[in-house]
Amino acid sequence: MASNAPVGKPTDMSSPRLPKVAGIDSTVPAPPDTVAPLPGVPSAAPPSDAALPPGVLIQDRLASWVSDLTTLHELTERLIKTDSLDGALREMLGAGAALVGARRGMAVLEPADGLGPTSTIGLGLAHADLGTIETVPRGSGSYGRLLDGLPEADPPGAGLPDADPPGAGLPWNGPTAPRRPARVPEPIAIRDVRTEEGLDPRHREVAARLGYAASYALPLATEEAGRLGAAVWLYDEPAEPDERRRHLIGLYGRFATEHLARLLQVERARARVATVAEELLPSRLPRVPGVRLAVRHLTGPQGGGDWYDALPLPEGALGLAVGSVSGTGPSALAAMGRLRASLRAYAVMEGEDPVAVLSDLELLLRLTEPARSATALFAYAEPAQRRIVLAGAGHAPPLVVGDHRTEFVETSLSAPLGMLTCWEAPSVELSPAPGETVLLYTDGLLRRTGDATDRAFARLHAAASSVPRTDRSDPGAVADHVLRTLLPGGLDPAVEGEDVVLLAARFE
Structure with a gap:
């Protein structure tokens, strides 16, 4: 002062x-x-x-x-x-x-x-x-x-009067002794x-x-x-x-x-919430030739269900995923852990078909947790060919950042997991140019701005476009710049329970 x-x-x-x-x-x-x-x-x-x-x-x-x-x-x-x-x-x-x-x-x-x-x-x-x-x-x-x-x-009974206190007969030296x-x-x-x-x-x-x-x-x-x-x-x-x-x-x-x-x-x-959330997420990102990864994860006071994953797959492929489970607190964290573990299993078995992965995840969520919904985006990447096949369920589209373009990927519309009657949204294919970075993020990044959805998307696009050229070779620097620009004061305290996940993948 x-x-x-x-x-x-x-x-x-x-x-x-x-x-x-x-x-x-x-x-x-x-x-x-x-x-x-x-x-x-x-x-x-x-x-x-x-x-x-x-x-x-x-x-x-x-x-x-x-x-x-x-x-x-x-x-x-x-x-x-x-x-x-x-x-x-x-x-x-x-x-x-x-x-x-x-x-x-x-x-x-x-x-x-x-x-x-x-x-x-x-x-x-x-x-x-x-x-x-x-x-x-x-x-x-x-x-x-x-x-x-x-x-x-004080130890039990310390300073007690000689006369029997109210409730005489209690075991003063026992486990129920008042302190x-x-x-x-x-x-x-x-x-x-x-x-x-x-x-x-x-x-x-x-x-x-x-x-x-x-x-x-x-x-x-x-x-x-x-x-x-x-x-x-x-x-x-x-x-x-x-x-x-x-x-x-x-x-x-x-x-x-x-x-x-x-x-x-x-x-x-x-x-405690942040510790539990971090333990349920990958301890480190994998190293796969042809791509560099960076992630930023911010946890709100109550802990939300936002998550991410990066999983090496056969033949040099890479599975990238982000998602969000409804709710906050320990129950949302537990559901997030179960959903992420299930997606990893499906990605290993049929990762080259993102629609099949999310279809299996939809069925699992509907049968095991009918009262909960979730959004998810899964991308099957082949860094050597700079090729990505992705599908989303109620999730925001990825953003491609490069020297010659900054644009959202046009993905098919789909309802969140747990709210589908049948799967109709097909996958889309993307070919990032050398040096371009693909940003996957959760809805918390948009909601934490406190703006309406359309304005939040516009602000995200503007933040990605303003990344200095000297920082575009480093996916971590790209993620940091976007977060600093969108959330200069950190997480908005007026928006409770929303985590923020930003996963950046730069293709060489």
Whole structure:
């Protein structure tokens, strides 16, 4: 954030005055080291004049509480809009700096269960500065003590009263024994690094090198979420937040931890889905003389059923396939794996006739999974002759990219697999010129653009036409250029469950 970026060392740092609430102008005491508040977010501090008349004092306190609630509301609203772990950590770090009156800080994500992911984010600290801080012995640093000192949970029966609790008779030491949530450690404030007792000499050395004199560390942990990490804010002068600021950062920290816990679950689920999807697809593409292959596969958060295959066939032939199974999640992934395995078997037996391959696949899908549909395209390629015979079932046509043409292949129209009454669409034959690349892709590539179908096809054609000539000899570079042009921001989050597959085959 621009407001939390490093600035020169201030001479008289203070928070701005709170806006008037119900006619009350609350004065904010000057903390020893602070930054300007986040844009649009008022700072919060209690009134300091205890000699006010009772009515005015009560009104002043009410105005202060309203200001605190407004501050927390605006900060949490900004936090909840983040949809990634790194984004949430950066937002939390900047908001926390404004609340505790610090200029720099560091957040460490390190879930206690050891399943990851882990990351370290800095505010006003370069990458080298973060590395320098990490040279301090972990047990000496405040954030390290928070990360290592939080137990997962109390043992069964720990801290239980002597009297029988509700539900007496339960086997407290047995498998059904209730377990208490994890304890949350207290924040650690170091008011002056130079005079603090028990600090490792390396800690003082690093503080002097980076120019900070005090720190305030907050655990990113709640009883429900457990320990997710820790955040530490650094002051340029000896300082520590007052009781009110501690209370505010504590409330915000608990909310931020719960938000991080939700994002962590999403990230882990996404990683598991991507792992399963990759395991169901080829681990590597085959090497066949006369053709070079490249593939790009992007998986959405829920995992779709898009797939691809490249299979060496007898007499130097090559089978290329792309397809998509309806649905999302584990069931779609399982169906995709079964469909791909079946197509490989049919391709080995009768690959030179793509219509027969897809006809057998249609019959299998109709008999074994009548509630599911799928699209598929299978191409029988003879690289030595630069000849391709292909057939599709409800699938988008391939795109040929070369120096002299960029055009879609005219394929016969057919309904998706599982929706046919009889097979009527014949195969088509294609003869790519030397140096031309044939792009096979799934419908997810078009849908992820967020455009209507006709416009998505036009954008795909324009992206393929704009591939630089220097990149056209590399099928991977062609695929990357098309993806960057069509999806400059990655997968469109508004389109759930759609994977993207782009298979490029360049003929020599």
